[in-house]
Amino acid sequence: MIEVGNILEEKIFYLDRAMLKAYADASGDQNPIHQNEDFAVSVGLPNVIAHGMLTMALVGKFVTDWAGGSVAVKEFSGRFVKPVIVPADHKVDLTVSGVVTEIEGDRITVELKASSAGVKVLGMSKAVVVK
């Protein structure tokens, strides 16, 4: 029985440059700020950053794992508040957690939190699922 206040157990995903390249190819977003360190720095970024939509896709995976697959997800949203910074030859964390905030009929609203290196990266993120 799912109730308001239920916690979705925290999960940690790990991102590296190879994952960014794979996501660039899978999504079609080949912006060099996600692959080329010199370019990223030249436009004022601290280093290569992950695609915001990769962060969101991983949070989506967190939701579908809990909800029983992609079929369950009806709405999904989030704001990109800080980038996930991905230095070469490193694996950086994306730490995701959630809480059930509303249940209306068969629709369950989950509020989601995502941070990397202790910094909140996704804000105002929620999903509506039917479980």
Next chain:
Amino acid sequence: MLNPDSVGRTFEGAESVTVSQSEIDAFCAVLSENNTTLAPPTFSIRITLEQSQEILSNPEIGLDWSRVVHGDQRFDIKRPIVAGDTFKCSSTIENYKVAAGNEIVTVRSDLHLEGQLVVSTWSTLVVRA
């Protein structure tokens, strides 16, 4: 700067887009998702963001895509996308404002299959000053 006349306009994608299993497989592989029969919830961005880029970078609209960062994103999913789905994509410039020199544009994209709405997405894009 965005042409103010473009706000509220809807642009129909010229060609329909058919989703292949290999595209879904590649997207799932990044996420270590083993069930590849359904596309993950954010998969539609592969179709809609490219279309938004095409529309907004049109000289008549005038957005400088090279300075765009993604502000926020929302999906409304009627049913998951599967391989073989053929979509017509239309994009509407729903909102536009300038704040602290940054242009903020919200684009809604709708994916229709045989006249039926399958996914709507809202992307808020920020053009840095």
